[in-house]
Amino acid sequence: MSLRRKLPFIKRAMPIILAALLAPGIASAFSPFVVRDIRVDGIQRVDAGTVFSYLPVKVGEKFTDAQAAEAIQRLYATGFFSDVKIDTTNDVLVVTVKERPTIASVSFNGMREFDAAALNKSLNTVGFGPGRVFDQAMLEQAQFELKQQYLSKGKYGVEINPIITPLPRNRVGVSFDIFEGDRAEIKQINFVGNKAFSQSTLEDQLELTTSGMMTWYTGTDKYSREKLEGDLERIRSFYLDRGYLEFSSEPPQVSISPDRTGIFLTLTLHEGEPYKVRSVKLAGDLLGLDDKIQKLIEVKEGETFSAAKSNATVKAITDYLGSLGYAFANVNPNPVLDREQHEADLTFYVDPGRRVYVRRIQIGGNTRTRDEVVRREMRQNESSWYDSTSIKTSRDRIDRLGYFNEVNVTTAPVPGSADQIDVNVDVKEKPTGLINLGVGYGSTDKVILSAGISQDNIFGSGNSLSLQVNTSKTNRAAVLAHTDPYWTKDGISKTTSLYYRRTTPYQTSSSDQGDYRVTALGGGVNFGVPISEYDRIFTGISYEHNTIDLYNPPQAYQDFVDQYGRTTNSVVFNVGWSKDTRDSALAPTKGSYTRVSGDISTMDLRYYKLSAQQQYFLPLGRSFTLALNGTVDWARSYGSKPYPIIKNMYAGGIGSVRGYEGASLGPRDDRTGDYLGGARRIVGNVQLYLPFPGATRDRTLRWFVFADAGQVAAGNGLTCMNYKGAVTDPCGWRYSAGIGLSWQSPMGPLELSFGRALNAKEGDDKQAFQFQIGTGF
Structure with missing residues (x-):
């Protein structure tokens, strides 16, 4: 019996033991008599009736020494009293108690x-x-x-x-x-009995680790009983996924160093032998869907048994039946082992239950957000067959709104009905208004100051309204935007925006410091039309007024003013399509993102621009992600004037081709050397994300190796301008490779990179170390 269990027993037993010891003395103190009255002395909080209820005698009854001992035992056993005495005076029973204090x-x-x-x-x-x-x-x-x-x-x-x-x-x-003291650190983890897999392989499955370079941040070297239990389950899953159906483990041995600061873990394993799948069968009520359910089985005959594939099959069959209205389908895998041959016959027993439909969808927890804001994200309809796929999609869409801390979707049978359920959507709202002040720093834009005020769910309508302001070395901007995600009942969104931008030149350290300022005022309306859960078509129109101030300007900007004038006006029409299947916007590990768009400008600035971007995120095992990105922008003017230089595109630095100075790729002004950008840009990136040492469970802290390629050209039939011939082939391809670190820090996204320019030409501005923290608009 553990000490924890002994304490309550001791507490109950001690009063009885004391009473038994005192009983003989009490018994000799009086002769049996008939009780004429009972008096209780010493009570303060305990009611007298409570004491009477524990006495084995009442007024008018005979009282004996045995009853006296029993009375003392009963009163001690209540735990209310630290002392109990029984006296008699003229046939009056006097019970004197001393109450234990109450915890205030x-x-x-x-x-x-x-x-x-x-x-x-x-x-x-x-x-x-x-x-x-x-x-x-x-x-x-x-x-x-x-x-x-x-x-x-x-x-x-x-x-x-x-x-x-x-x-x-x-x-x-x-x-x-x-x-409290310091939390004990794990000094050593030992596996005993492992033959099929090495110590290091098994350690990779654990969340707990010994002390390392990053454990100050991750805390994975701090012992926790809950984490250890989770790790044991991970080890068990690891073996079951590799066919070790008879795997078992003994309770872990946890020892502590004499100074109570170090923990030593010993995990004893019994591996057994791996089993192969001899046969795979379906049983139970298959609803005549044998062929379709058979296609969902991931476990194949002849291969090593995998609990992961077995569980995936169970989920696939359950989800499939759920999509047909069988909300309570149950699938049980049952492997029958042949221990001599180390083979298993696997049978999936299917019980679909009763098909049900949804009577009512009930929204709860939304004190500010209107019901319709939640209901319009539901893909499950009332009075329709239950569809688990639609339920999951609905839950994800509500969560992506960003208005709620928690979104729980549950089902409840309708009382008195065997084929109806109610769907309950319970949300927990979070503050959606935000006032932010931020400071960031980039190796190109230097200090970035930002401030803003936004309300993502204004008046509970689901609409958003925001004002953002930021300033850096080369850019200043202020944007006022309003978005109605359901401008129509079909889910067409409308975004209205007004903006102010002021841009000064990107300058090289060796240039003659040509100076100018471009100020843009504009506004626009954009619409988004959903065509699937992941696809969206967008279109819009905007108006922009540009003003250029020249102070010893680059020749290219002087030529622009000579051709277009100091002020210009333009109306821009845009149309595009996007598709987003990424699993996360912050640290994606799988999925893709595609965006294609086209702009055409009229009035003073006559040009058109086509843009395309494609991203792929491919998981390589549990901890590695390969990211591929490609971006192409191509623009040219129509009419008699050249493409407006104020609409040029730039590359170089973080976000495009690292290892080169920000915005440095492409043409340079032939008089001042300022970076001019170009009308054509191509950028490609390959990036392999790896877990940071000691931080394998933190998806937002990752290091990576990368390779970049990019090109910026003048386009539109123009020559590639070059500052006094200082750069060889400025519009040619540039390549780089290196390593970096990305982290979603409390101050904002942080990216550090150390890149090497692989084919730098004479005159290129290289920058090996680059970083950016904070977010600019």
Whole structure:
């Protein structure tokens, strides 16, 4: 019996033992008599009727020495009293008690690891808390429970000292002074019994690790009982996925160093032998869908058994039946083992249950957001057959709104009906208004200051309204935008925006510092039309007024003013298509993103531009992701004037071709050397994301190796201008490769890269180390 279990037993047994020891003395104190009255002395909070209910005698009944001993035992056993005496005076039974004090409050000093409410809840489970009777045994049990909570977090050096403060009316205040100490670090992890897989292979499956370079950040070297249990389950899944159907493990051995700061883990495994699948069968009620269900089986005969494939088959069949209205389908895989041949006959037993339809969809938890904002994202209809695919899609669409911290979709049978269910959508709203002030830094744009105010769910309508302002070395911008995601009931969105932008030149360190300023004022309306869950067509129109101020300008900008004038006006029409199947916008590991668009400008600036971007994210195992990106932009003018230089595109630096100075690829002004960009841009990137050492479970902290390629050309039949012939082939292809780090830091996205220009030409501006933190608009 553990100490934790012994304490309550000791507490109950001690009063009975004491009463038994006292009983002989009481028995000799009086002769049996008929009780004329009963008096209780010493009670303060306990009701007299409570004492009477525990006495084995009533007024008018005969009272004996055996009943006296029994009365003492009963009253001690209540736990209410620290002392009980029984006397008799003129046939009056006098019960004198001394009440135990009541706990008035429980507090914790020096606690940082836990929330006080959580610890109080834990203490209540062992009967210790405000309003409970106080005694020393219960205090020791509470102290033991608190220590167990800290040990489960790996804090073996914790010290807990209770302080008892007497209070009026026989009450006490209990305060626990806690010195938490440091969490014990894992010094060593040992596997015993592993033959098929090496120590390092098994360690890769664990979340807990020994101390490493990044464990200060990840905390994976800090022992936790919950994490260890999770790791044991990962090891079990690892073996089952490789056919070890008889795998088992013994309870882990956890030892601690004498100074209580180091943990040593020993995991004893019994691997068994891997099993191959001899046969795969379906059984149960298949609803005549044998052929279609058979196609969902991922486990193949002759291959090594895989629990992952078996579970994937169960999910596929369950989801398929759910999409047909069988909301409570049950699929059980049952492998029958041939231990001599190490083969398994696998049978999937299918029980579809009853087909049901949705009676009602109920929205709850939305105090500010209107019901229609949630309902219009639902792809499951009322009075229709239940469809698990539509339910999942609906849940994901509601979550992507960004208005809620939690979205839970559950189903409940309708009472009295065997074929109806209700779908309950419970949301937990979060603040959707945001005021932000930010400071970022980029190796090209230098300091980036940003500020903004936005409301993503204004008045609970699902519409968004925002004002963003930012400034950097080369750009200043202010954007006011309003978006109605359901401008029509069919889900056509409308975005209205007004903007101000001011751009100054990207300059080389060796240029003559040509100076100019381009100021753009404009506004536009854009519409998005969904054509599937992932595809969207967009179109819009915008108006823009540009003003150019020249101060010893580049020759190219002087030529632009000579041809177009100092001010220009343009109306731009745009149309495009996008498709997004990425699993995350912050740190995608699989899926793709495609965008194709075209712009045509009229009035003073007559040009058209075509743009295309394609991204692929391919998971390579559990921790590696290969990212491919390609971008093409091509523009030219129509009419008698050349393509407007103020609409040129740039490349170089983070976001395009690393290893080269930002915006440095392509033509340069032949008088000042300023970077001019071009009307044609092609950029390609290959990037392999790898887990950061010690941070394999943090998807937002990754390092990567990359290779970039890019080209910026003048286009539109223009020559590739060059500053005094300083750069060889400025419009040619440039390549680079290197390593980097990306992290979604509390200050914003951080990217560091160290790139080497692979084919740099004479005069190229190279920049090996580049970084950017914060977000600019």
